[in-house]
Amino acid sequence: MKEKSVDAEALSGQFKAISVAEFFEKNRHLLGFENPTKALITIVKELVDNSLDACEEARILPNIKISLKEIGSDRFKISVDDNGPGIVSEKLTSAFGKLLYGTKFHRLRMSRGQQGIGVSGSVLYSQLTTGKPVKITSSTGKDIHIFDLMIDVAKNEPHVISHHTEKNPKNWKGIKTELETEGRYVEKGASVLEYLKQTAIANPFANISYEGPNGKEEFKRAVNELPVQPKEIKPHPYGVELGLLRRMLQSTKTRNIVGFLTEEFSRVGRGTAEQICKLSKIDSKKKPGELTHEEMERLHKSMQMVKLVAPPTNCLSPLGENLLIEGLKKETGVEFAVAVVRPPSVYRGMPFLIEVALGYGGQLPTDKTAQLFRFANKVPLLYHQGDCVTTEAVIDTDFRRYGFSQSSGQIPNGPLVILIHFASVWVPYTSEGKQAIADYPEIMKEIKLALQDAGRNLASYVRHKNKLRDRQLRRELFEKYIPELAESLEKLTDKERKKIIDELEKIAKKGEIVGKEESKTESGNIG
Amino acid sequence: MKSLEKKKVKQNLETLGKKVVTDIEKGNNPSLDVPIRSLSNVRFDQKNKMIMMNSAMSKRYFFNVAHVRKFVQTIEAAALAKELVEVDKHLSLREAFYRMKRTLPNSNINLVDEQTESNAAIEDLELIAESPREKLHINANKMGSVAGKVVIEDKKDIIDWSKLGSGGWAIPSNVEEIEFKKVNAKFVIYMEKAAEWERLHEDKLWDKLNCIIMSSQGQATRGVRRLLQRLNQEHKLPVYILVDGDPWGAYIYSVIKYGSISLAHMSEQLAIPDARLLGLTADDIVKYDLKRHLIKFEDVDVKRLEQVKNYDWFKDNKEWQKQFKLWKELNGKVELAALSSKGITFISDTYVPHKIKNKEWLD
Numbered sequence: 001m002k003e004k005s006v007d008a009e010a011l012s013g014q015f016k017a018i019s020v021a022e023f024f025e026k027n028r029h030l031l032g033f034e035n036p037t038k039a040l041i042t043i044v045k046e047l048v049d050n051s052l053d054a055c056e057e058a059r060i061l062p063n064i065k066i067s068l069k070e071i072g073s074d075r076f077k078i079s080v081d082d083n084g085p086g087i088v089s090e091k092l093t094s095a096f097g098k099l100l101y102g103t104k105f106h107r108l109r110m111s112r113g114q115q116g117i118g119v120s121g122s123v124l125y126s127q128l129t130t131g132k133p134v135k136i137t138s139s140t141g142k143d144i145h146i147f148d149l150m151i152d153v154a155k156n157e158p159h160v161i162s163h164h165t166e167k168n169p170k171n172w173k174g175i176k177t178e179l180e181t182e183g184r185y186v187e188k189g190a191s192v193l194e195y196l197k198q199t200a201i202a203n204p205f206a207n208i209s210y211e212g213p214n215g216k217e218e219f220k221r222a223v224n225e226l227p228v229q230p231k232e233i234k235p236h237p238y239g240v241e242l243g244l245l246r247r248m249l250q251s252t253k254t255r256n257i258v259g260f261l262t263e264e265f266s267r268v269g270r271g272t273a274e275q276i277c278k279l280s281k282i283d284s285k286k287k288p289g290e291l292t293h294e295e296m297e298r299l300h301k302s303m304q305m306v307k308l309v310a311p312p313t314n315c316l317s318p319l320g321e322n323l324l325i326e327g328l329k330k331e332t333g334v335e336f337a338v339a340v341v342r343p344p345s346v347y348r349g350m351p352f353l354i355e356v357a358l359g360y361g362g363q364l365p366t367d368k369t370a371q372l373f374r375f376a377n378k379v380p381l382l383y384h385q386g387d388c389v390t391t392e393a394v395i396d397t398d399f400r401r402y403g404f405s406q407s408s409g410q411i412p413n414g415p416l417v418i419l420i421h422f423a424s425v426w427v428p429y430t431s432e433g434k435q436a437i438a439d440y441p442e443i444m445k446e447i448k449l450a451l452q453d454a455g456r457n458l459a460s461y462v463r464h465k466n467k468l469r470d471r472q473l474r475r476e477l478f479e480k481y482i483p484e485l486a487e488s489l490e491k492l493t494d495k496e497r498k499k500i501i502d503e504l505e506k507i508a509k510k511g512e513i514v515g516k517e518e519s520k521t522e523s524g525n526i527g
Numbered sequence: 528m529k530s531l532e533k534k535k536v537k538q539n540l541e542t543l544g545k546k547v548v549t550d551i552e553k554g555n556n557p558s559l560d561v562p563i564r565s566l567s568n569v570r571f572d573q574k575n576k577m578i579m580m581n582s583a584m585s586k587r588y589f590f591n592v593a594h595v596r597k598f599v600q601t602i603e604a605a606a607l608a609k610e611l612v613e614v615d616k617h618l619s620l621r622e623a624f625y626r627m628k629r630t631l632p633n634s635n636i637n638l639v640d641e642q643t644e645s646n647a648a649i650e651d652l653e654l655i656a657e658s659p660r661e662k663l664h665i666n667a668n669k670m671g672s673v674a675g676k677v678v679i680e681d682k683k684d685i686i687d688w689s690k691l692g693s694g695g696w697a698i699p700s701n702v703e704e705i706e707f708k709k710v711n712a713k714f715v716i717y718m719e720k721a722a723e724w725e726r727l728h729e730d731k732l733w734d735k736l737n738c739i740i741m742s743s744q745g746q747a748t749r750g751v752r753r754l755l756q757r758l759n760q761e762h763k764l765p766v767y768i769l770v771d772g773d774p775w776g777a778y779i780y781s782v783i784k785y786g787s788i789s790l791a792h793m794s795e796q797l798a799i800p801d802a803r804l805l806g807l808t809a810d811d812i813v814k815y816d817l818k819r820h821l822i823k824f825e826d827v828d829v830k831r832l833e834q835v836k837n838y839d840w841f842k843d844n845k846e847w848q849k850q851f852k853l854w855k856e857l858n859g860k861v862e863l864a865a866l867s868s869k870g871i872t873f874i875s876d877t878y879v880p881h882k883i884k885n886k887e888w889l890d
Binding site for chain 2: 474477478480481483484485487488489491492493495500503504506507508510
């Protein structure tokens with residue numbers, strides 16, 4: 001039987017653009033919503049990250065309140081509010097109700113969020129699982145605006161259900177977000193609590209209070225200084241991909257190629273710009289918008305060939321040794337911590353910087369593997385530890401040199417916390433879930449150097465402690481044998497057992513005998 | 528044991544205890560001087576023809592992680608020995624192990640976990656307190672039989688070694704207090720295996736050749752060695768030895784003759800420098816056509832052969848070196864029991880009488 005053929009005309013009618021929102025509705029795992037447990041963490045994380053970013057940018061010491069209530073089976077009400085600058089009401093609806101909308105994607109400056117999909121993704125997930133709008137209360141210091149908002153999935157546009165304003169006599173500033181969602185609450189392993197604890201480590205300048213289903217938890221501010229304010233930089237030619245270059249060429253306001261290169265990029269002066277034009281055989285006076293595809297490709301290639309100074313690094317905002325140590329100490333209760341901040345380096349034209357802190361002892365178990373806390377731009381990474389370049393660098397570093405035991409291919413053992421902070425204008429995540437950092441050789445090298453440096457600083461303390469512990473163990477061993485020896489000696493000499501014990505205890509307390517390192521075999525010939 | 532000797536042993540043990548207590552009172556790390564019992568601390572004395580102990584000592588400290596356990600074990604062994612001497616009772620090594628075994632308070636550590644530990648502590652104590660185990664009232668298991676025309680007195684019992692049926696007299700581990708009443712024998716034959724002893728006993732060899740036959744299983748126990756030595760010294764009886772034809776047998780012979788490494792300090796009470804090896808020699812294997820019964824040497828046998836061959840007491844003995852060389856060529860051992868292939872009573876009818884008559888032995 002002959003089937004009726006479908007022609008191209010008919011087929012073309014089936015083509016239609018899908019909105020970003022629609023795409024993510026079907027691919028929620030890309031945003032970190034693949035299971036109910038993770039969904040809950042992701043929503044809290046996105047809202048808190050945004051609050052921290054806003055406060056830091058406005059140079060405000062953050063006070064963040066999180067509340068998470070179970071309102072039904074697998075149904076939760078989440079509310080996050082901050083003391084940040086707020087968002088003007090015209091932009092607010094888009095920030096919450098439009099995916100890939102944000103202040104951060106088009107600029108090169110270190111921040112927690114980078115794509116503008118986190119918060120709107122959370123709104124979308126809430127809407128998908130409960131059908132309810134999200135409630136946003138915000139003020140920049142003037143009137144308080146209260147929105148009930150949903151996302152028009154087909155158009156990727158905010159859909160305002162209601163909007164009203166209230167007077168703001170106390171000049172409150174900030175944003176409060178309330179939403180309902182499906183989820184599952186846990187407190188072990190990767191959890192909201194763990195995320196907040198690690199956030200508190202990397203953001204010791206923030207005060208975070210949390211009210212969860214099982215009670216309140218306060219992560220107190222440990223320092224009253226904010227990290228350095230990062231500056232915004234222009235892209236460096238080495239880090240630009242062809243697609244971005246095309247968009248930049250089309251949207252630039254500059255009138256010729258030389259102007260385009262010097263204005264839109266960092267580290268490109270007039271001489272270098274002309275050199276690039278010459279290399280790519282493009283007339284330096286040509287209008288940027290008029291380049292052919294071949295010319296764009298030549299330009300892109302030439303930009304990679306010229307010799308350039310590395311990008312400026314004032315776009316980075318490291319925590320610094322003090323914040324690292326204070327943060328680690330307050331949340332892990334370690335007795336000793338060291339921190340190392342590496343000088344900035346570059347991967348693919350992107351400046352980045354590695355900070356490492358090692359915490360030792362205190363409440364940490366002595367017979368377990370070390371804990372690894374990974375951070376990218378001050379945000380804790382809770383999942384996919386095995387895929388992360390930081391993990392690989394830890395495994396590759398020989399911690400036995402610093403007084404720890406470590407099997408090959410493994411994280412070291414002992415009462416140790418390893419904190420690694422990757423700070424960059426662009427974090428090369430292995431996937432959209434943003435849980436593991438990709439393995440670039442430059443990044444790997446920097447992490448290892450930082451770990452080695454910190455390891456060396458920690459080593460003398462660890463050795464000292466190991467020695468004390470050995471001494472303690474020796475002492476305990478002798479303590480066990482003392483009553484036995486006394487009993488035998490009493491039988492042998494009739495001297496009172498208690499006296500012998502007292503005298504032996506006295507010798508044991510004298511450090512020089514018990515503390516002495518001995519040879520393992522019976523010592524030398526005296527005969 | 529004579530009461531004077533007993534007093535001396537008790538005194539030695541108490542002196543040891545007092546030394547440690549004095550250390551403690553002075554606030555020093557309590558220590559013991561322990562003579563080293565290993566090949567490095569023995570020498571073969573050419574003049575006496577005995578393995579003798581050198582004077583190397585090791586210090587054993589209480590406050591030393593590697594020593595503390597052994598230290599307390601040694602003192603506990605001393606306390607136990609003192610108690611035994613006082614109440615005039617004897618314990619076996621196994622019983623002594625159980626007496627010493629106890630759990631340290633607030634721990635899961637036992638003072639001794641294995642009998643080898645208590646044995647070692649007792650052996651060290653023998654050296655430190657200069658008193659052999661028997662005098663410390665600790666005995667090894669008895670393991671030996673004897674028959675012959677000999678009458679002894681033991682604990683007021685009169686015993687005739689020729690009238691004890693098929694089992695013979697079981698040799699106790701302590702033979703110090705045995706008194707020889709009547710000895711009607713020209714020599715003693717000691718054999719490595721109880722099976723051969725039973726063979727010779729059933730064949731009444733001791734009656735036919737007018738001798739004493741004695742055995743213990745494997746390495747001769749102290750009681751057996753001391754009894755051999757007393758017969759040799761007090762009654763001038765030559766001692767002849769029958770062992771399997773291999774390096775292990777050669778060592779059993781050399782222990783009876785020259786003493787052992789671990790008991791080098793007691794060689795004078797145990798060694799019999801004029802003891803002789805009757806068989807099996809490597810020559811016997813050829814002479815008596817036993818090659819077809821050769822059990823091929825394993826690596827450990829070859830290694831042992833090299834070791835034994837190079838001991839000081841064999842090194843310069845041409846006859847013995849010839850034997851070792853032949854063994855190496857034969858590359859195998861022959862057991863005494865293999866002689867039965869020549870006839871049920873071949874060993875007692877032919878082999879032993881022939882060897883004795885022709886003075887066919889190794890010295």
